Amino acid sequence: MADSSSSLPPLCERISHKSYFLRAVDLTILGLLFSLLLYRIQRMNENDNAWVVALLCESCFLFIWLLITCIKWSPAEYKPHLDRLDERVHDFPSVDMFVTTADPVKEPPILVVNTVLSLLAVNYPANKLACYVSDDGCSPLTYFSLKEASKFAKIWVPFCKKYNVRVRAPFRYFLNPLDATEDSEFSREWEMTKRKYEELVQKVEDATRNSCWLDAGDDFEAFSNTKPSDHSTIVKVIWENEEGVGDEKEVPHFVYISREKKPNCVHHYKAGAMNFLVRVSGLMTNAPYMLNVDCDMYVNEADVVRQAMCIFLQRTMNPNQCAFVQFPQDFYDSNADEFVILQSYLGRGIAGIQGPIFTGSGCFHTRKVMYGLSIDDLDDGGSISSVATRRMLAEGSLAKEFGSTKEIVKSVAEALQRKPNPQQTITNSIKIAKEVGNCHYEYQTSWGKTIGWLYDSMADDVNTSIGIHSRGWTSSYVSPDPPAFLGCMPPMGPVAMVQWRRWGTGMLEVFFNRQSPLMGLFHQKIRFRQRLAYISISMWGLRSIPELFYCLLPAYCLLHNSALFPKGLCLGVIVTLVGMHCLYTLWEFMRVGFSVQSWYVSQSIWRIKATSCWLFSILDITLKLLGISKVVLIVTQKTTPESRSGSGDEPPQRIDDDLNPSSGKLEIDGSLYFLPGTFIVLVNLAAIAGYGVGLQQWSCKHGTGGSGLAEACMCVLVVMLFLPFLTGLFKKGKYGIPLYTLCKAVFLTALFVVFSVGK
Numbered sequence: 001m002a003d004s005s006s007s008l009p010p011l012c013e014r015i016s017h018k019s020y021f022l023r024a025v026d027l028t029i030l031g032l033l034f035s036l037l038l039y040r041i042q043r044m045n046e047n048d049n050a051w052v053v054a055l056l057c058e059s060c061f062l063f064i065w066l067l068i069t070c071i072k073w074s075p076a077e078y079k080p081h082l083d084r085l086d087e088r089v090h091d092f093p094s095v096d097m098f099v100t101t102a103d104p105v106k107e108p109p110i111l112v113v114n115t116v117l118s119l120l121a122v123n124y125p126a127n128k129l130a131c132y133v134s135d136d137g138c139s140p141l142t143y144f145s146l147k148e149a150s151k152f153a154k155i156w157v158p159f160c161k162k163y164n165v166r167v168r169a170p171f172r173y174f175l176n177p178l179d180a181t182e183d184s185e186f187s188r189e190w191e192m193t194k195r196k197y198e199e200l201v202q203k204v205e206d207a208t209r210n211s212c213w214l215d216a217g218d219d220f221e222a223f224s225n226t227k228p229s230d231h232s233t234i235v236k237v238i239w240e241n242e243e244g245v246g247d248e249k250e251v252p253h254f255v256y257i258s259r260e261k262k263p264n265c266v267h268h269y270k271a272g273a274m275n276f277l278v279r280v281s282g283l284m285t286n287a288p289y290m291l292n293v294d295c296d297m298y299v300n301e302a303d304v305v306r307q308a309m310c311i312f313l314q315r316t317m318n319p320n321q322c323a324f325v326q327f328p329q330d331f332y333d334s335n336a337d338e339f340v341i342l343q344s345y346l347g348r349g350i351a352g353i354q355g356p357i358f359t360g361s362g363c364f365h366t367r368k369v370m371y372g373l374s375i376d377d378l379d380d381g382g383s384i385s386s387v388a389t390r391r392m393l394a395e396g397s398l399a400k401e402f403g404s405t406k407e408i409v410k411s412v413a414e415a416l417q418r419k420p421n422p423q424q425t426i427t428n429s430i431k432i433a434k435e436v437g438n439c440h441y442e443y444q445t446s447w448g449k450t451i452g453w454l455y456d457s458m459a460d461d462v463n464t465s466i467g468i469h470s471r472g473w474t475s476s477y478v479s480p481d482p483p484a485f486l487g488c489m490p491p492m493g494p495v496a497m498v499q500w501r502r503w504g505t506g507m508l509e510v511f512f513n514r515q516s517p518l519m520g521l522f523h524q525k526i527r528f529r530q531r532l533a534y535i536s537i538s539m540w541g542l543r544s545i546p547e548l549f550y551c552l553l554p555a556y557c558l559l560h561n562s563a564l565f566p567k568g569l570c571l572g573v574i575v576t577l578v579g580m581h582c583l584y585t586l587w588e589f590m591r592v593g594f595s596v597q598s599w600y601v602s603q604s605i606w607r608i609k610a611t612s613c614w615l616f617s618i619l620d621i622t623l624k625l626l627g628i629s630k631v632v633l634i635v636t637q638k639t640t641p642e643s644r645s646g647s648g649d650e651p652p653q654r655i656d657d658d659l660n661p662s663s664g665k666l667e668i669d670g671s672l673y674f675l676p677g678t679f680i681v682l683v684n685l686a687a688i689a690g691y692g693v694g695l696q697q698w699s700c701k702h703g704t705g706g707s708g709l710a711e712a713c714m715c716v717l718v719v720m721l722f723l724p725f726l727t728g729l730f731k732k733g734k735y736g737i738p739l740y741t742l743c744k745a746v747f748l749t750a751l752f753v754v755f756s757v758g759k
């Protein structure tokens with residue numbers, strides 16, 4: 001293990017990104033918002049209801065900005081020093097790697113195969129790794145593909161290690177042609193490996209089209225007569241590294257599992273799958289660290305496990321308090337620029353407080369923390385204190401919390417006490433592993449309540465994360481360049497809408513459940529600003545209401561001829577605010593290397609998501625709290641770079657915004673998600689038209705001086721933010737607004753106009 005002598009340079013260092021200039025900008029914006037509010041309060045009597053609504057909305061924005069300023073105050077991250085790790089550490093700790101998949105159609109098996117191959121090939125001793133794939137789809141096709149992948153892995157893993165390949169997901173690696181100058185041995189092996197990979201792809205494709213291979217052998221018997229929602233547990237050891245050697249030619253253990261599902265038996269989606277993974281791996285390899293990735297998130301940096309170890313093994317910086325190391329989620333498509341920005345600034349800000357929030361993928365957890373341990377259970381040396389040990393190991397206590405299977409109790413006790421893992425063959429555990437996948441196994445235990453991935457929210461990641469920080473642990477954020485993991489995001493359209501609605505709902509569930517960041521203000525060990533961070537993100541969904549009102553207010557005021565903004569010099573406050581915010585966000589985008597267009601598209605996407613997806617999140621949570629309906633998780637459709645929309649001949653590398661044909665475009669279908677946006681655009685257009693034809697000259701002025709150019713400009717700004725809906729009015733096909741949606745929006749607009757003008 002690591003040499004803990006403090007005279008040696010550290011394995012990692014904390015890098016602070018704090019900037020006095022940015023703090024000043026944040027505070028100035030806060031000050032401007034505040035003065036605007038004061039002005040509104042002073043002029044309350046002279047103005048009508050719109051003024052009050054504006055005041056309320058702006059109070060919300062002020063509150064949000066206050067939270068953002070607190071969160072962004074002291075951004076930080078960790079930088080690992082790999083060279084020092086190699087010098088000092090000779091016996092690396094084991095790591096169990098988890099992949100979840102749930103649907104062979106939405107998550108094409110070849111994508112899962114690539115993620116798994118990239119994990120099996122990481123730069124880490126093979127005998128210290130094990131890869132577990134949980135398949136909630138109970139798909140023989142996925143199993144077949146993984147089996148084939150394990151055969152290819154015996155060529156792929158040694159090839160990657162021999163030539164120190166950086167990107168170890170073959171579908172990405174082989175997108176780049178062979179360099180003609182390479183020596184002939186490499187060229188030969190490269191050609192051969194590529195051919196073998198193409199054969200693998202072919203086999204998976206053939207199997208997808210034609211399922212007669214299913215009868216091919218006893219191995220698939222477990223899948224016969226099963227449905228994804230009704231089957232018993234399947235555990236298959238696809239490959240076992242029996243010799244336990246860690247050399248470059250060896251492939252780590254590789255296990256396929258699919259937990260039991262029965263109708264009427266809740267399964268808790270991904271969180272349930274993760275907890276089953278934790279149990280099975282506990283029985284088989286019981287590694288002290290666990291890496292989890294979504295099935296589309298392949299490893300893009302072969303050294304990622306060692307990077308994480310630099311953080312965990314660093315002794316001088318209280319490493320034992322670090323519960324998890326989170327790498328940012330990056331994407332091989334450009335559908336997620338706004339998400340990347342969110343992580344770079346807000347994410348780093350949170351990372352500088354108590355540590356980053358767990359985002360569900362690309363994260364290394366320590367097993368003992370996932371077993372519910374609190375920071376108080378440690379003694380000064382970082383081991384579990386004798387009091388805590390006695391409490392936990394008391395007769396029957398573990399069985400009550402973890403389930404009564406005695407092998408589980410034994411593995412948990414060993415994990416908590418960090419006993420070295422006894423070498424045994426993992427196939428011996430198959431029978432017990434099946435038992436702990438039973439859908440009643442967790443009944444009356446603490447799984448999902450205080451242990452493992454926590455239930456009760458579709459945002460299982462944020463929910464689990466707050467549980468960990470509330471027990472006093474910290475976490476670390478590492479964002480290497482090039483990114484450690486890459487995945488995909490759906491293009492802006494119905495699928496993305498569903499995803500953002502799910503996140504919005506999931507966060508609101510966190511806000512209202514047992515673990516709410518509002519609760520336990522004094523007794524929990526979470527830091528104050530960290531709590532603010534959780535409050536801020538779990539309230540995302542609620543932002544839809546002020547945002548929606550603010551998009552409609554300028555139009556209302558223009559039609560009603562009442563003032564929304566101050567007149568004369570005071571208008572300067574609003575103009576400065578908008579201008580500063582634009583420049584600030586633009587700077588944030590350009591600094592990360594994004595284009596002006598990407599900035600504009602992202603601003604637009606934020607407004608569209610806030611006024612539609614999150615509105616539905618509020619509906620979801622209201623229905624849930626009233627006990628009328630439950631929330632349902634819909635798995636996000638994944639795309640491989642080759643199958644990306646349009647032709648297949650787009651450039652394979654990260655598609656630049658300017659080149660990406662879908663950038664800034666919004667795929668629209670007949671669902672209700674597209675009604676609010678259409679409505680907002682029509683209302684603002686109607687108001688601009690009214691202003692254009694001089695409607696105001698005939699109506700009486702309300703408030704200080706009625707409406708004017710400022711309100712009209714604001715309407716134009718709103719239309720620009722909802723541009724895809726404006727262009728959608730004139731388009732047909734997937735970017736056009738369906739007639740039915742249009743009719744509904746026109747009807748609502750007519751009502752709005754009558755309401756605004758008529759009063």
Ligand SMILES: O=c1ccn([C@@H]2O[C@H](COP(=O)(O)OP(=O)(O)O[C@H]3O[C@H](CO)[C@@H](O)[C@H](O)[C@H]3O)[C@@H](O)[C@H]2O)c(=O)[nH]1
Pocket residue numbers: 099100101102103107134136268269270273293294295296359360361458459460461499502503506633634635636637
């Ligand atoms: O019943 C289920 C549903 C999903 N999954 C898996 O969970 C992962 C994430 O699901 P996905 O539909 O891809 O969600 P995303 O919106 O892409 O996921 C983000 O948001 C989720 C929380 O909403 C987090 O759990 C994820 O890690 C995070 O990447 C995928 O690997 C799925 O296969 C399961 O294993 N079982």
Ligand SMILES: [Mn+2]
Pocket residue numbers: 294296487488636
């Ligand atoms: Mn995803």
